[in-house]
Amino acid sequence: MKFGFIAHPTSVTLKRHVKLIDLVNRNIDEQSNGYHEDYWKKQNLVPFTTFDSVISKAGSQCSGIIHYMPLTAEEMLSEHRNVTKRVIEGINDLQSRGAELVGLGGFTGIVGNRGLQTAEKCSIPITTGNSLTAYAAQRNILQAMERLELSPQGIEVAIIGYPGSISLAIAQLLIDKGCHLTLVHRGKSDPDKYLNYLPSQMHSSVTLTNNIEDCYGRIKFYIAATSTGSVIDPARLLSGSIVVDAALPKDVMPTLQPREDILIIDGGLISAGPEVSFGEATKNFAPKKFMNGCLAETIVLTLEQCREDYSLGRILPPERVLNIGQLAEKHGFTTVPMATDGEWITDSHFYGLLRHHRDIQVSLDTSKHLQRTQTISRFRHHINPVMADFYQFNHIERVFHHGSGCQLTDMDGTIYLDFVAGYGCLNTGHNHPKVTKAITDYLSSENPTFVQYVSMPYHASLLAERLAELAPGDLSRVFLSNSGTEAVEAAIKMALAATSTGRLIYCDNGYHGKTLGALSITGRTKHRSEFEPLLPECHEIPFGCLTALEEELQKGDVRAFILEPIQGEGGVLLPPKGYLKEVRRLCTKYNVIMILDEVQTGLGRTGKLFCCEWENVVPDILILSKSLSGGTIPIGATISNPRLWDSAYGSMDRCILHTSTFGGGNLAAATALATLNVIVEENLAANAIAMGEKLKSSLEEIASQYPFIKSVRGMGLMLAIEFSQSFKGSINATAQELAHRLPWNSRETYKMLSDNAKHHMLAAIDAIESNLEDMFSLRFVTKLSQEHNILTFLTANNSRVMRIQPPLVLNSQEALRFISAFDSVCRDMSTFMD
Structure with missing residues (x-):
């Protein structure tokens, strides 16, 4: 059986979408067959799409045609008599094309006394x-009530648009569920007239009003289905309100200030489940999600071989409404998922409203599932909604509640192997018992934590002494802060204070942090551009290029050179062998301060306590952070030689030019002391070499089989895998492939575009192809976590590089597990072997 459907645009912009379809269709006809006046004549309906085969969950099959009435609801209402004629003409046209049932979408079914007159005039x-x-x-x-864990019994619901056919049917269904209703109608007619649309036994469950103002201050649940639109002011709704807006045009007024404490549900939408097919040709492009109920009902009736009028007139018998719902579910069409402004609704949307409906206490006794939902919602609403979208899209919206060694356990009880380790913060692993004991011992002894600048802090002094013992050469003056970027800021200020004039130079692709000073010497435009102008007189040179460095130093105006021994966020890039030693020689020769950022490479990560020890280099300033406290308490350290410190701060006027309220706190220092002891006593640097060599050699062997792996590189347990699955030219090739197969001359159409339009199209194509390469790399991260319970991630400056930075307590069994999982993922992703 075949259906026809007359849709219509629900907004001015969607009308322009229909206009675009019409223009393209007419041009296709002309280019395929030559010019003919018939192609450019006025049409009643605009052809949109054809479904050659819809196969339902139950195995039933139908086909269909969808055409557009190119008028908005407002336009149809303003000329309803003319539109009725156009609808009838459209039905007849669809019948001539084989339709045996025609569905009228939205307002095309309202004009003409809600379809009754239309039905009388059609065959x-x-x-x-x-x-x-x-x-x-x-x-x-x-x-929505279920998601809020509320029973419908006794809940007050406002129904806007009563006694329209949809509102009247909904009213009867909700009264049967035990709801009490406020029915909002238009006009000032005798209330009994409106009440009598309902069976007498339901009258006690409703309140009638013609003023929506009666609802705002007391009701939190609304269903709207008027024929006028824009009747609900979202600014007036109580916090926690939920509106199911099934009207066209929408009944909720547009607003420039969306509220996060209410939820507007796109009402009356139906989605086809995975068991429903719209044909293999349109497998990934079929309009299966969030189709309007009008179209879905037309499809369901056709699947049922139903050749009779349905849903006509004001009275929609509740049993018929329930019946069509049951038939829809039988064929795989359901009301889940729900949407808000086209966005899928998740648990976090409802959790944000929970506190407005019932008392939600933050408790460790709360179920792990609820804790997870609460956390995701809090993050979305109060921290970073865009990152929440990113996590959800890539299936990494996890919430962990336990960590030990190299393992993390999420709220669902799944145990993951952690190869991210806080981006280098967890060299001693999660909750190392000796580090944890140091914290608990400190707290139980009631030591004073913050006594800076009114006394000499005991534990901070011990830590400074210990760092001086461990650091290379004569690095012995320590400034303690709270993070890597703060430690970088301290280094910059020390270099500036110790010199009179000149520039700072740094490396392209480097990463030193995102505070303004650190950002000024971070070599990534993406991180910098929104915050410029940054610090003046900062100059970028290529990483690993001694010629470029000496050319700048020869100018005689350089104060300091800052670099990482290995560029971590830049993609774990190693400079040429001997580079660091030559940097030291050149900085000494030209009297330039050498600042070495070992925030990621330090504390055993590369196989020595400090990466600079591989070439016996002693910088003037050494920067540490991340794993200095085992990742438990924020801390950073800027270590310099005494001569430089004296030049910068060696007088009473200058000795406190740079300070930090929380830097040098005793608790963080005591934790760092315990961490250093663990790293040294357990010889984690040696383990980093042993496990790193095992990982690297095995990964290189795997990589040799797959051309989409560009390289495996790194030192110790600071490793990376770079992918290279090029999509360059793919979109253009796709367009070309389609172009010469289509029955119309698309190349000629492209030639007619302006140069400006072509320029922007090409730029967009390049950006999309680049993003596809990033997406390919990110899928390795997703597959490792989803299928093998192994956590990895990409580097900040290069989205095609996957970092391999597990805790330094990694053992052989865990290393082999990663190798096996990565090999499996490579096999899965090897469809294309460029």
């Missing part, structure tokens, strides 16, 4: 789809 059955729309809308409000 095939029609449906407005209002029954399934009503079913879906009432299910939406009930599902």
Whole structure:
């Protein structure tokens, strides 16, 4: 059986979408067959799409045609008599194309006395789809209550648009569920007239009003289905309110200030489940999600071989509404997922409203599932909603509640092998018992934590002494701060204070932090551009290039040179052998301060306590952070030689030019002392070499089989895998492939575009192809976590480099587990072997 459907645009922009379809279709006809006046004549309906085969979950099959009435709701209402004629003409046209049932979408079913007059004038059955729309809308409000763990019994619901057919049907269904209703109608007619649309036994469950103002201060649940639109002011809604907006045009007024404490549900929408097919040709492009109830009802009735009018007139019998809902579910069409402004609704949307409906206490006794939901919602609403979207898209919206060694356990009880380790913060692993004991011992002894600048802090002094013992050469003056970027800031200020004039030079692709000073010497435009101007007189040179360095130093105006021994966030890039030693020689020759950022490379990560020890280099300033406290308490350290410190701060006027309220706190220092002891006593640097060699050699062997792996590189347990799966030219090739197969001359159409349009199209194509390469790399991260419970991530400056930075307590069994999992993922991703 074949259906026809007359849709219409629900906004001015969607009308322009229909206009675009119409223009393209006419041009295709002309280019395929030559010019003909018929191609450019006025049309009643705009052809949109054809479904050659819809196969339902139950195995039933149908086909269909969708055409557009190119008018908005407002336009149809303003000329409803003319539109009725156009609808009838459209039905007849669809019938001539083989349709045996025609669905009327939205307002095309309202004009002409809600379809009754239309049906009388047509020789095939029609449906407005209002029954399934009503079913879906009432299910939406009930599902919202379920998600809030509320019973519908006794809940007050406002229904806007009563006694319209959809509102009237919803009212009866919700009264049967035990809801009390406030029915908002138009006009000032006798209330009994409106009440009598409902069975007498339901009258005690409703309140009638013609003023929506009566609802705002006391009701939190709304269903709206008017024919006018823009009747609900979202600014007036109580916190926690939920509106199921099933109207076209929308009943919730547009607003420039969206509220996060209410939820507007796109009401009356139906989605086809995975068991429903719209044909293999459109497998990934079929409009299966969030179709309007009108279209879904038309498809369901056709699948049922139903050749009779449906959903006509004001009275939609509740049993017919429930029946069409049951038939829809039988064929795989449901009201889940729900959407808000086209975005899928998740648990976090509802959790944000929970506190407005019932008392939610933050408790460790709360179920792990609820804790996870709460955390995701808090993050989305109060920290970073865009990152929440990123986590969700890449299936990494996890919440961990336990960590030990190289393992993390999430709220669902799944245990993961952690190869991120806080981006180098967890060299001693999660919750190393000796580090944890140092914290608990410190707290139980009631030592004073913050006594800076009114006394000499005991533990901070011990830590400074210990760092001086461990650091290379004569590095012995220590400034303690709270993070790597603060430690970098301290180094910059010391270099500036110790010199009179000149520039700072840094390396392209380097990463030193995101505070303004550190950002000024971070070599990535993406991180810098929104915050410029930054510090003046900062100059970038290529990493690993001694010629470029000496050319700058020869100018005689350089104060300091800052670099990483290995560029971590830059993609774990190693300079040529001997580079660091030559940097030291050149800085000494030209009297330039050498600042070495070992925030990631330090404390055993590369196989020595400090990476500079591989070439016996002693910088003037050494920067540490991340794993200095085992990743438990924020701390950073800027270590310099006494001569430089004296030049910068060696007088009473200058000795406190740079300070930090929390830097040098005793608790952080005591934790760092315990961490250093663990790193040294357990010889974690040696383990980094042993495990790093095992990982690197095995990964290189795997990489040799797969051309989409560009390289495996690194030192110790600071490793990386760079991918190279090029999509360069793929979009252009796709367009070309389609172009010469299509029956119309698309190349000629492209030639007619302006140079400006072509320029922007090409730029967009380049950006998309680049993003596809990033997406390929990110799927390795996703597959490792989803299928093998191993956590990895990409580097900050290069989205095609996957970092391999597990805790330095990694053992052989854990290393072999990663190798096996990575090999498996490579096999899965090897469809294309460029």
